[in-house]
Amino acid sequence: MRLEEARQIIERTLPERRYVHTLGVVETARHLALKYGVDEEEATLAAMLHDYAKYRDTNEMRSIAVELNQRVLLDYDDELLHAPVGAELVRRELGLDSDVIYQAIANHTTGAPGMPLLDQIIFVADAIEPNRSYPGVEALREVAEQDLTDAVIATLSQTIHFLCKKQAIIFPRTIETYNAFVAAKR
Ligand code: DGI
Ligand code: FE
Ligand code: FE
Ligand code: FE
Incomplete structure (x- = not known):
């Protein structure tokens, strides 16, 4: 699938x-891919499709999560579902046959320990794209220009802070990703 075809579907x-x-x-994502040496076509296509399932019916997403052996997601915030379910629906409905793009979409909300550069770029780009405005986003954009690992950590740190402030339950993988990326820096 080409980027223009994906754009029309998403529109x-x-x-x-x-x-x-x-x-x-x-x-x-295009900018970060060029900067950090990631395939531009994969990065832009993954970015275009990353929120494909964002507005799907929650019960439909829950049942697909069960089919994917991710029943654990049912115990956490429904917002988490659209990432893994979106990856699956992009494969089923759009016929996109790319494991690396599948993973990048699946990991875009929580990240994953050891996730590859492509996934890191989608994860960070989602948080800092120009239409985002929240306290601290400017600082995050600057970190993303300096070091991608630091940007992943800073993005997780901001997400975890945000969730703590509203007493939301944090999905364990979000914390595991944070720990893994901090540990990898030592
Ligand atoms: O889909 P987007 O709004 O572009 O962004 P996203 O997919 O990164 O995040 C969607 C929502 O998921 C956002 O409101 C924060 C929330 N979220 C991310 N990690 C966790 C989480 N919510 C909970 N409860 N726990 C998490 O670990
Ligand atoms: Fe999302
Ligand atoms: Fe995100
Ligand atoms: Fe998004």
């Missing part, structure tokens, strides 16, 4: 605001 599938966010993730 039809997502509401305007989420489509605009997605285009921001694509441009940021």
